Amino acid sequence: MVGIFDSGVGGLTFVKALKSALPNYSFVYFGDTARVPYGNKDPETIKRYSKEAADFLLSKGADVIVAACHTVSALAGDSLRENLKVPFFDVMNPLAETVLNTSKNGRIGIIGTKSTIKSLAHKNKLEECFSKSKGEYSFKKLEVFEQACPLFVPLIEEGFIKRPETKKIIRYYLRDLKLKNIDTLVLACTHYPLLNKQIQSAMGKNAALIDPAEITVKAIIEFIKNNPQLDAKLSKDKQSQFFVSDDPERFANFGKMWLDENIKVQKARFS
């Protein structure tokens, strides 16, 4: 089974991307909905919570573990990769290279929650990756522009995806990035792909949107190709499972809205 964890409901967009690419794989999901948001917590706390989530998924039979949360990926990704006994993936690690390969003009935008943006994790990763490069990208100078969009998550969770107020608020947040003439925009929050169309329309055709979940799914597929013994373990016959640390009903509603299917959600107590 593929084990996936997130600080809350956002990781469902990862589940969506995974199911669309690997429809026959079964997975077990843990959303730490009682302790969400992680973004404003200490790095040590995030590491502890992430370790607990990974251990929980292992206890449920996960053979691979994915952190679908950007905060976890930025703050606890490396330590999980080192310490877990199963393959580990996060939504930050294979990202930088793809982003740098996508851009033609080296002007890249990143949007996320306040804490993700404040951490500078994505910006630093891109700059580190670029500084190690040897002229393989199509630009000489990299410029990264960041924008926190704190209202996107509550608007999405409130189901305001297609409302005119949301369109206006998207334009308000993205105005500066548009003026910066970026050609690549990273959606550095698991919720944001749900506003994909609206963000694309606000940015115009010239900006390519990057959904980190899709890149991570590709990395997982690549890894399995090279480790065929995993394929049998991950697939088919098992029932997928969802666990949350708080109200299962609320989570099931998001499942219905975002995955367009009825999911059975169980409570796993973490406090």
Added chain:
Amino acid sequence: MVGIFDSGVGGLTFVKALKSALPNYSFVYFGDTARVPYGNKDPETIKRYSKEAADFLLSKGADVIVAACHTVSALAGDSLRENLKVPFFDVMNPLAETVLNTSKNGRIGIIGTKSTIKSLAHKNKLEECFSKSKGEYSFKKLEVFEQACPLFVPLIEEGFIKRPETKKIIRYYLRDLKLKNIDTLVLACTHYPLLNKQIQSAMGKNAALIDPAEITVKAIIEFIKNNPQLDAKLSKDKQSQFFVSDDPERFANFGKMWLDENIKVQKARFS
């Protein structure tokens, strides 16, 4: 000193109401910004967190303790009132009577966060208070209408108070309440008084808005009148203090925005 605690920054509106009524009193505030929001947590957890917050305020010299948070008031208010050795106030307890006295037609609206509304705490309290009454109110039948407004807190925290999108979203949430012909509306969330004017304008002149903080402040004043020995303890010469369990800078920014003054904020670790 008056000790005030809240799950986060919202209690600053209580501080505002308190300072305006009792400008010479000094206070100590604790905002549990690392563990906010409380609303989606188990009642037992809320009780434990509230006890920790109250103990912290006592350790800082509080002579009276106020829970400025509606979730805490609903779930932990009674147990704190019983167990604390100092006078305790919350934002729910003296509320029902004032609300019932304000209404002429017995049609009352309550707005709050999703979890406050889901708890039915305010509705139950009003109905309980009304069922115990002996014809002293100006209506024969009580009808309570509730509406969760989950976007208000993020909009307020993002400084979107005067923006047109916020006006539209307010109208969207309040449309049903307006159709119900309520004449009294309870702002059952500490953040909401910051949208006072906009909410009043959406509801029209016929609905009286009730800010529970103001009622609690009146109850505190009344209590002190009857316990004059408290007056000296609470007032004047001591420096007011703010503590939070997470980023002090973010809290100080809200202090500047909402209280219109520079406040010094210290970190108190709770995890």
